[in-house]
Each structure stands twice: as structure tokens, then as C-alpha cells.
Amino acid sequence: MASSSVSSLILFIAAMIIAASVAGTMVTNVAEVSNAIDTRSVDAEQRIDTEIEIISDPGSSAVYDDPNATVSVLVKNTGSNTLPDEPGKIDVLVDGQYVPASDQGLTVLDGSSWRPGTVLRLEVDESLSPGEHRVVLVINGDREVFTFYV
16 A cells, blocks of 8 residues: 555656646746747837938939049938938948948938938948939838939
């Protein structure tokens, strides 16, 4: 009779240890999934709240400065996030060619940060031939295309 209760006790203890280890693993996995979802939701929120518009006039001679080989584009922050105004934080392509941060100049026109409603002047050192050209800007997943003629 004693051996039966000892066996039952051993099986009970083994079952409790297995249940505790499974529960511990489940708690850890649920916490990791929860953290991943939180991180993804913050990224998604930034993408949703980021919106820009290129407001330069494509027919204006102010877009391309031929003697200095500079493309100048005005970009308005029409979203609800303050956006980074540092070279390299905006992906810039001119005629399909990536423009490195060293060839970008960014100036917020009112002198402060690039908050909603403010305009940023993007200047790119790029020599262009006469004809049609495209500037593509990408920031936080928002993509804008600007076509102009030289």
C-alpha cells in the first residue's frame, strides 16, 4: 500500500515539474510575441503618421541651378509627426540614382525642426542634362515623386 502512494506521489511531483516548465516556456514566448507586436505597432504608427508633399513648382527655374549643378526641392510635412531633418534620414533618388547623405543639404525654412506644416528645402548636388528628370523621396515608408524639366 505504501509503494502505491509513493508511486502516486512521484508521478504527481513529476507532473507538477513538467507543468511548471511548460508554463514557464509559454509565459516567456507570450512575452516575446507581445514585445514584437508592440515594436511593430510603433513602426506602423510612424508610417501612418508620416506624410510629405513636394510643393516645388516643376516649371520654375528655381528647381535646378545649372551653374552650381544643384537640384532644390521644397518638401512640406503634411503628416502628424515631426520628421528628421538630417541628411541621410530621407532616401533621395534623382533619375533613379541614389543620392548619398554627403550630397544632400536640408534646411527647415522657419529655422526650427521639421514639424507638421513646415517646409524643408532639400538641395542635392547633381549635374543634369536638358530634358525630363525625376526626384523620388522616401521617408518612413512615405514615397513622393517629383518630375521636372531642365
